[in-house]
Every structure is written in C-alpha cells, then in structure tokens.
Amino acid sequence: MSILETFGLALQNIWASKVRTLLTMLGIIIGVTAVIVIVGLGNGMQNYMRDSFASLGTNQLTVMISGRGSSRSISVDEMYQLVEDNASLLDGLSPTVSVMGQIKVDTETLSSSVTGVGEDYLDMKGLTLAQGRGIQYADVSERRTVCVVGAYVAREYFQNNAVGQTLRVNGRKVSIVGVLEQQEDDMDEGGSDDCLYLPYSTASRFFSGGQVSSYMVTVADEDRINDAQTVLEDALYAVFGDSDSYTVSNMAAALETMNSMIGMVITILALIAGISLLVGGIGIMNIMLVSVSERTREIGIRKALGAREGVILRQFVIEAATTSGLGGLFGIALGYLLSRVATVVITNLTETAITVSPSLAAVAMASGISIAIGVLFGFLPARKAARLNPIDALRYD
Amino acid sequence: METLIEFRQVCKYYRMGEETVVAADHIDMTIQRGEFVAIVGQSGSGKSTCMNIIGCLDVPSEGVYLLDGQNVGQLSAKKLAAIRNKMLGFIFQQYNLLPKQSILENVEVPLMYAGVPRGERRRRAMEALEQVGLADKYRHRPSQLSGGQQQRASIARALAGRPAIILADEPTGALDSHTGREVLSMLQDVHRQGNTVVLITHDNSIACQAQRIIRLEDGRVVYDGDPHAPQAVVRHRPGGEEAAQ
Numbered sequence: 001m002s003i004l005e006t007f008g009l010a011l012q013n014i015w016a017s018k019v020r021t022l023l024t025m026l027g028i029i030i031g032v033t034a035v036i037v038i039v040g041l042g043n044g045m046q047n048y049m050r051d052s053f054a055s056l057g058t059n060q061l062t063v064m065i066s067g068r069g070s071s072r073s074i075s076v077d078e079m080y081q082l083v084e085d086n087a088s089l090l091d092g093l094s095p096t097v098s099v100m101g102q103i104k105v106d107t108e109t110l111s112s113s114v115t116g117v118g119e120d121y122l123d124m125k126g127l128t129l130a131q132g133r134g135i136q137y138a139d140v141s142e143r144r145t146v147c148v149v150g151a152y153v154a155r156e157y158f159q160n161n162a163v164g165q166t167l168r169v170n171g172r173k174v175s176i177v178g179v180l181e182q183q184e185d186d187m188d189e190g191g192s193d194d195c196l197y198l199p200y201s202t203a204s205r206f207f208s209g210g211q212v213s214s215y216m217v218t219v220a221d222e223d224r225i226n227d228a229q230t231v232l233e234d235a236l237y238a239v240f241g242d243s244d245s246y247t248v249s250n251m252a253a254a255l256e257t258m259n260s261m262i263g264m265v266i267t268i269l270a271l272i273a274g275i276s277l278l279v280g281g282i283g284i285m286n287i288m289l290v291s292v293s294e295r296t297r298e299i300g301i302r303k304a305l306g307a308r309e310g311v312i313l314r315q316f317v318i319e320a321a322t323t324s325g326l327g328g329l330f331g332i333a334l335g336y337l338l339s340r341v342a343t344v345v346i347t348n349l350t351e352t353a354i355t356v357s358p359s360l361a362a363v364a365m366a367s368g369i370s371i372a373i374g375v376l377f378g379f380l381p382a383r384k385a386a387r388l389n390p391i392d393a394l395r396y397d
Numbered sequence: 398m399e400t401l402i403e404f405r406q407v408c409k410y411y412r413m414g415e416e417t418v419v420a421a422d423h424i425d426m427t428i429q430r431g432e433f434v435a436i437v438g439q440s441g442s443g444k445s446t447c448m449n450i451i452g453c454l455d456v457p458s459e460g461v462y463l464l465d466g467q468n469v470g471q472l473s474a475k476k477l478a479a480i481r482n483k484m485l486g487f488i489f490q491q492y493n494l495l496p497k498q499s500i501l502e503n504v505e506v507p508l509m510y511a512g513v514p515r516g517e518r519r520r521r522a523m524e525a526l527e528q529v530g531l532a533d534k535y536r537h538r539p540s541q542l543s544g545g546q547q548q549r550a551s552i553a554r555a556l557a558g559r560p561a562i563i564l565a566d567e568p569t570g571a572l573d574s575h576t577g578r579e580v581l582s583m584l585q586d587v588h589r590q591g592n593t594v595v596l597i598t599h600d601n602s603i604a605c606q607a608q609r610i611i612r613l614e615d616g617r618v619v620y621d622g623d624p625h626a627p628q629a630v631v632r633h634r635p636g637g638e639e640a641a642q
Contacts, residue, residue, distance in 0.1 A: 005509065016497055301493045304454060305554075306482020306510040308475050390454045394493065 003318070006311075010319040013291075014326070024287045025327030027280025028373065032331025032366040033338060034273035039362035040339045042266030044346075044354040046259050053255040059222045060124075061229055063215040063236070064247045074239050076200075076212050082235050083217060089228040092218040094118035097203040101170040103196065105157040111189060112153055114169060114196045116203020122148070122180075124218045130154075132163040132178030139199040145174045145206070151182040152193035167196075172206055174198065225252050270362075274369075280327065281373035288320050288381035299385050300393025313386040320378020321371050328370030332363055400463075401561060401593055402428040402451060407460035409446045409616075420446040422616035423460070428595065430561070433588040435596040435607035435624065443616035445566075448597045452485055452564050453477045465561060482510050486555025488584075490567035492547040494539040500526065500550045501535040507558040525553040529583060545576035552583060556592075563587060563594045569603055581606050605629075 014021045067073045074082075076095055083093040097116030102109060119137045122129070130151065139146050147167075154162040154176075162176045180193070187193040204212050219228040229250050236246045292299070299312060339356040346354050409421035421443045428434050438444040449455035450462055456470045456477075463469070464484060472480070486507075487493075494503045504522040513521065526532045529549040531542075539547050548568060555563050565584060569577030581603060588594045588608075596607055604610050605624045612620035612629065620628050 012497065297493070298495055301495060302506065302510075303478065304452070304481060304487050304493075305507045306478050306558075308478040308510075310475070311510065391449050394454075394489070 003314075006315050006318050007322065009315060010322045013319055014323060020287065021323055021326075024283055024323055025280070025330065027276055027283045028324050028327030028370050029280075029331040029334060031273060031276035031278075031280050032328050032370055033335040034276060035270050035366050036332060036335030036358045036362055037338050037342060037356065038266060038269045038273055040335070040356040040358035041342065041354075042262055042270075043359050044343070044356045045262050045266075047357065048352065048354045049255060049258050049262065053251050053258075058252040058255060059219050059225065060251055061217040061219065061225070061232060062249045062251070063217060063232065064249075065213045065215075065236075066245055066247075067213070067240075074236070078239070079215055082232075086228075086231050086235070087220070089220055089224060089231050090217055091220045092120050092124045094121035094124055094216050095200040095204075095212040096121070096214050096216050097200045097208055097212055098214075099169065099198070099203050099207040101207055102168075104168045108157065110153065110157065110167075110194075110196075112150065112194045112196045114198065114203075114207075116198045116200035116207070118200055121197065121216070124216065127183075128181045130179045130181045132176070134178050135197060135199050139177075140201050143201045143205055144199060145172060145202055146177045146199070147174045148178040148180060148197045149176055150180050150193040150195040152187040152189070152191060153196060154179040155187070169196075169198070170207055222252070225250060229253075277369060277373060280370075281324070281377040284320055284324055284374060285377035285380060288316065288378050289384070291319075292316065292381045292385040295385075296388060296393045296396040299388050300390050300396065303388070303390035304394060309386040313382045316382030316385050317375055317378045320382065321374035324374030324377075325367070325371045328367045331370065332367060335363075335366075398429040398431070400427050401430045401432075401465055402426070402595075403461075403463040404450075405461040405463070407450065407457045407462055409443075409450065409455070410458045419616050421450070421457070424613075424616070424618055426611055426618060426621060428593065430593055431588075431591060433585070433594045433596070433608045434611060435598060435604035435609070436611045436613060437598055437601065437604040438613035439599055441615075442613040444597050444599070444613050446616070447613065448564060448566050448595075451562070451595060452487060453481050478510075482507055482558065484561045486558060486560040486563045488548070488551050488555050488563065488565040488568045490570040492539065492544075492551045492571070494547055494551060494554070496539055499536050499538060500531060500542070500553075503539065503550060504554045504557050507554065511558060522553075522557050525557040526550070528556060529553045543576075544572050545579060548572060548576075548580050549583065552580070552587070556587065561593060563592050564597070565594065566597045567599070568596070569598075569600075577603070601629075 065074060080093055083090045094117050099114040099116060101114065103112055103114060104110070117135060119135050119140055122134045129148070132148070134148055135146070138144070149162055154160055158165050162179050164176065166173050166175045168174065183192045200212060217232065219225050229248050232248050236248070237243060240246060302312060335358055339358050342356045343354070346352070346356070404424045404426045407421055407424045408419070411418045411420055424447065436444050436447055446455070450457055453464070453469055456462070461468055461470060464480065469477070469480065495506065501519070501522055504525055505518050508518040508521060523532060523535065526535055529552050531546060531549055531553060534542060534546065539550065542550065563584070568584065569580055572580060584594055584596065585606065596604065598604050607624055609622065610620065610624045610629045611618060623629065
C-alpha cells in the first residue's frame with residue numbers, strides 16, 4: 001500500500017467526519033493564524049522603523065555639542081577640519097541650526113520646519129532641486145538671507161512658482177532661490193515637503209543665539225559607521241577632555257537596537273501563540289484516540305486481511321498529520337487574511353502606515369510545525385491501533 | 398494428496414483472572430489441499446480457538462501448527478500478517494466489510510496489502526465480484542446491500558487474493574435459511590473449483606454439506622470423518638459415554 005493510497009484513505013476518513021475534523025483542527029488553525037499575524041506585525045513594525053530611520057539616514061551621525069560652560073568649545077571650522085582629518089571614515093559635514101520662529105508669506109503663517117544648513121547638506125541628505133539652486137558656499141560665508149523651500153511650500157503658497165519670491169522669517173525678508181523635488185507621495189502640512197532651508201550662518205546670526213551646536217556627519221562607508229562614531233568621539237574627547245560635553249548619535253545603531261527589541265517582543269508573543277499549537281496537538285491526539293476506539297473493528301478486519309502493524313501505524317499517523325497539516329493550511333490562509341485586515345485597521349486607527357506582512361519563513365515554520373505536531377501527537381494513538389490484537393478487535397462492537 | 402494444515406498436539410490456554418482455561422487440548426488433525434472440511438462444536442468447544450489458530454490470528458500455547466509445511470507458531474507478527482494476506486481468505490459471520498468503502502474497494506483490500514498494482518487489483522476484484530454475481534453492485538456501499546449480498550461480497554473478498562485456504566466462520570449465522578443455503582452452495586462451488594474450504598459452525602445441518610467433519614468438544618477432537626456417518630452428529634460427553642443428540 002503506497003503512501004499516496006494511505007494519504008487518499010486518510011482524506012476519505014477526514015471527509016467522512018468533517019465537523020469533527022474541523023473542530024479538531026481549530027487549535028492548530030488558531031495557533032498558526034496567531035503566529036503568522038504576530039510575526040507579520042513584527043515585520044511590519046520593523047519595516048516601518050527602517051523606513052522612518054532611512055528618511056533620517058542610516059549613513060549619518062548626529063553631533064550635539066553642549067560645551068563646558070563658555071571656557072571650551074569647538075568652532076565650525078574646527079569641526080570641518082576634524083572631518084577632513086578623518087576622511088577615510090568621515091565623508092561630509094554640515095552644521096544644522098534649527099530655527100524656531102514665525103514664517104509668513106504675505107499675511108499667511110506657515111508651520112514649516114526651518115533649518116540652517118551648510119552648502120553640502122542637500123547632497124548629504126540626497127535631496128535634489130526641482131527649480132533654482134541650492135545653498136552655496138557664498139551664501140554661507142556672506143550670511144545671505146536666501147532659502148530653499150520644500151515642494152509643499154512652493155505649491156501651497158507660491159503656486160509652484162516660488163523662485164525669486166520672498167517670505168518673512170521672524171519678520172526678516174528672505175528670498176527663495178530654489179525648490180526641492182517632492183519627497184512624499186502625499187504632501188501634507190508638517191510632512192517632509194513642508195520645509196525651509198537657510199544658510200546656517202544666516203540662521204545662527206539672525207534667528208538663534210549665534211552658536212552652532214549641532215552637526216550632521218555622513219560616513220564614507222555605512223558598514224563602518226561604528227568605527228566612524230568612535231573616531232569622532234575620540235576627537236571630541238581630545239578637545240573637551242570630558243565625555244559629557246558632546247553626544248554623537250548613530251541612527252543605524254538606534255535602528256538596530258529598536259529592531260532587536262521589536263524582534264524580542266515578537267518572538268515572545270509568537271511563542272505564546274505557539275502554545276495554542278501545542279493545545280491543538282493534544283486535541284488531535286485526543287480525537288485520534290477516540291477514532292482508534294471507534295474503528296477498532298475496522299482495524300481488526302484490516303489486520304485479518306493482512307495489514308502489517310507498520311501499515312496500520314502509518315495509516316493513523318498520516319491521518320493525524322493530514323488533519324493537522326490541513327489545519328495549518330487553513331491557518332495560513334486565515335493568517336494572510338487577518339494580516340490584511342490588521343493592516344487596514346492599524347492604518348486607520350493610528351494613521352501610521354504599518355503593513356502587516358507575513359514572512360515566508362513564518363509560514364514555512366508554521367506549516368512544518370503543524371505537520372510535525374500531527375505526526376508527534378498522532379503517533380501514540382496510531383501505535384495503540386497498530387498493536388490491537390486482531391481477535392479482540394474483530395469481536396469488538 | 399498434499400497436507401496443507403497440520404495440528405500436532407496443539408494446546409491453547411487462556412488466563413481468566415486466577416483460572417487458566419484450556420481452549421484447545423492436544424488437538425491433532427490434518428487437512429489436505431482441496432478438501433472441504435467442517436469444524437463443528439458447541440460454543441466453548443474450542444472451535445473458535447481452532448479457527449483463530451488456523452487463520453494465523455493466534456498462535457498455539459503448546460504444540461505445532463504447520464501451515465503448508467511452515468511452523469506458524471514461531472513467526473513474527475509481521476510474517477503472520479503476510480501469511481494471512483497470501484494464504485488465507487476469511488469469511489466472517491458478520492461479513493466484516495468496511496462500511497465507508499464500496500464493495501469493489503472492500504474486495505481490493507487484501508490485494509492492496511499484498512502490493513498488487515492498482516490496475517490489476519481492480520481487474521481481479523471485479524473478477525471475484527463476477528464470480529459471486531455482484532459485478533453490477535460494485536459501487537454500492539455494504540449498507541446498501543442485503544445480508545446475503547454482503548456475505549457474497551465477503552466471499553469475493555476472500556477469493557480475490559487467491560489464497561490457499563478459505564476460512565469461513567459461521568458464514569450463514571446471520572442469514573435466513575434460504576440465503577444461508579445460497580451462500581453454502583456458493584461455498585461448495587468455491588470448493589469444486591479446487592479451493593480448500595474450512596467451515597466453522599455449530600450447526601450440524603450446515604456441517605453436513607462438507608466432505609468431512611471434525612467435531613470438537615471441550616477443546617478435544619471427538620470425531621473426524623464422514624459427515625453422513627451416525628457418529629458425526631452424535632453429541633459426546635466427557636468420559637467417553639455417548640448419547641444421541
């Protein structure tokens with residue numbers, strides 16, 4: 001009797017008691033579904049994190065100088081020199097000065113983010129211009145009151161014709177020299193396209209305290225970002241002689257930490273969901289034991305007609321594995337369906353675009369585990385069936 | 398003639414709690430190939446034990462059972478299953494057909510366990526069904542057939558594997574006398590075609606249809622011979638006294 005025929009027989013028996021089989025499968029179905037959705041949710045969260053961090057840049061280090069009173073500090077030129085001295089690891093530098101203030105176009109007030117930056121900033125960020133020019137060295141050195149605006153500002157307040165126009169930042173007139181390419185698919189107020197860049201010298205002189213205290217540094221090689229961070233920290237320590245006067249933060253490391261935390265939480269949740277698989281397996285064992293009792297006579301007939309113990313054992317194990325395997329399949333289907341539903345629900349409730357994406361590995365594991373559970377928990381009842389004495393089994397009613 | 402079944406001092410003991418029950422008490426008998434033998438006895442006479450041993454469903458506690466020259470008592474469960482499959486065709490009182498499968502599938506079961514390929518299996522099963530006149534009912538479930546038809550299906554199942562011995566355990570026990578006679582004459586046909594048939598029954602009138610009767614009482618053979626001799630239907634009492642039944 002071939003495996004295929006045994007499998008056919010198993011399907012026949014399963015079909016003969018559909019409702020019971022479905023109820024038996026329920027534990028497996030719920031377990032597999034839960035594992036898939038939870039792992040999918042974890043994937044979605046990790047992807048979301050990665051995307052948000054990617055827009056911040058994973059090849060970037062952020063340096064914040066808090067200084068040590070006024071006695072020691074580091075000038076912008078010294079920072080540029082520091083980066084140049086470590087050119088093998090560090091690639092670019094731009095001071096960043098964030099400006100708090102009121103921006104007005106005629107009488108309208110904008111809520112755009114305003115940042116003072118160096119001439120390399122747009123390149124370092126990978127931002128491209130749609131119109132006009134970017135911030136140039138001369139703008140920085142001469143503290144020109146010029147700016148580059150995001151696509152949202154250009155569209156909303158200047159009807160896409162912003163270059164050459166002016167706006168006011170804290171009452172001071174600033175002329176627009178360039179417009180950035182649109183970054184997001186849906187531009188919105190407060191989004192990454194609602195922005196305004198000034199030369200950092202201008203920004204610090206006119207709109208904040210005059211000090212430049214934060215920098216963005218890009219690294220030459222993303223894989224050696226940790227080395228780059230160490231070099232930068234060592235150089236700053238040499239200047240300040242104290243590690244409290246500055247902080248160097250690494251987006252990639254933060255992302256990694258975040259991801260491993262999400263991963264851990266998801267693993268624990270998936271394991272908890274996996275308990276349902278165990279319960280499902282016990283359910284299968286239970287129903288297989290009942291089935292063996294019910295079919296004692298059938299087993300007796302089969303043995304009288306020449307079925308070896310191995311054949312009977314195989315028949316019941318395959319039946320259990322088919323039951324749990326089918327449960328696994330239903331679970332996978334349901335898992336995918338619920339993942340879709342969850343994506344829609346999360347998007348609507350939290351307005352964050354987390355896509356619950358079940359991973360193939362989770363699906364493969366879930367189906368593997370569910371079949372293994374069938375084999376494992378089916379074995380005991382199957383052995384009981386195989387070892388039945390044919391004489392007693394034939395007499396059984 | 399060729400000896401197919403040989404019992405040499407076969408004993409079978411069962412433990413019932415504290416007591417040991419002797420179900421077969423030093424039985425000696427031989428059955429030749431091509432014979433039609435009835436093993437007769439009241440309940441408790443040991444005929445079921447004999448049938449279980451002949452059918453390789455059980456092994457003797459003592460003594461030797463040679464089936465076609467092979468000592469069955471020393472074989473593993475796996476070998477016994479193979480012998481049941483190849484050498485024996487069972488016909489049971491309760492038909493014992495698999496209820497969820499069609500008649501054809503039922504007849505195929507022994508062939509399936511023998512590893513006969515699907516096509517040939519189907520062909521041989523249909524042949525066997527034709528032989529018992531059920532070829533047109535091959536797709537029916539057992540429950541859709543009458544008792545007589547079910548028993549004919551089980552005869553077909555016993556024949557399909559072309560076994561050396563057809564072992565019929567009270568084949569007419571669940572049937573009315575008319576269908577019982579039909580089934581019996583079918584067994585006689587099976588015998589005439591050259592098969593060895595062993596019939597186990599408590600009913601003398603049925604046993605008389607065989608060529609030879611082996612009568613058991615209390616686990617012992619008390620008569621072995623012509624079914625039409627007066628002693629064949631005589632009830633023996635322990636101690637050797639004889640009385641007409």
